[in-house]
Amino acid sequence: MLKNKFSESEFEVGIDEAGRGCIAGPVTASAVILPKGFSNKYLNDSKKLSEKKRLDLKTIIEKEAIDYSVFFINAKIIDKINILQSTFKAMHGALDTLKIHPSFILVDGNKFIKYKDITHKCIIKGDGKYQNIAAASILAKTYRDDYMKKLHCKFPEYGWNTNKGYGTAFHMDMINKHGKTDFHRKTFNIKKLQLKIEYK
Numbered sequence: 001m002l003k004n005k006f007s008e009s010e011f012e013v014g015i016d017e018a019g020r021g022c023i024a025g026p027v028t029a030s031a032v033i034l035p036k037g038f039s040n041k042y043l044n045d046s047k048k049l050s051e052k053k054r055l056d057l058k059t060i061i062e063k064e065a066i067d068y069s070v071f072f073i074n075a076k077i078i079d080k081i082n083i084l085q086s087t088f089k090a091m092h093g094a095l096d097t098l099k100i101h102p103s104f105i106l107v108d109g110n111k112f113i114k115y116k117d118i119t120h121k122c123i124i125k126g127d128g129k130y131q132n133i134a135a136a137s138i139l140a141k142t143y144r145d146d147y148m149k150k151l152h153c154k155f156p157e158y159g160w161n162t163n164k165g166y167g168t169a170f171h172m173d174m175i176n177k178h179g180k181t182d183f184h185r186k187t188f189n190i191k192k193l194q195l196k197i198e199y200k
Helices: 051-064 075-081 083-096 131-154 169-178 190-198
Strands: 012-018 027-033 067-073 104-108 120-123
Touching (some): 012 131, 027 131, 051 131, 104 131
Parallel strands (some): 104 120
Antiparallel strands (some): 012 027, 027 067
16 A cells, blocks of 8 residues: 655645657656545556556545646747656656645655745555555556547557557657657657667
8 A cells, every 4th residue: 555645745746657658659757646645555656557557546546646647848848948847847747737736845756846835755666655655656547548548549550549659669650650649759860769769
């Protein structure tokens, strides 16, 4: 069972992102404030859950959370300011769009740019340790997956309904065949990623 939260602050918010390593689509961040005493034994890092379980938990999180938000940063901005800064921008955007002002920020990972005057703590692999970060990871993942499925309807040749914009061998082959769209990250070294996949 994951811990409910890290601090004693009333409105501690958990933050996580999805899509940072993709070569197409946005990077997506979510911020979630769970009620004190909230507990769900299935909450975990979204990558360790099936799609069905993530969608089931998404419904529970949206119903039970005190507040939550999701924020997207598109490929054009990622190309302009780089993926790390885009990840921070997405996280800050998620915090900006909360209705409730958080009193403490718990961040998945080891880096974060201070948000306003609010104390924060970075937790490596926090989505497998704290429920509010795990909840944020699930919302970020499910909202981004849904976005990529909708994009797939416009660009079915790239298989975004299954690879979600990650650099799979099929996705790479389709880029070689059809070229890049406006939703591809032009600054990512596609050829280097292709070699990594082929010789892994």
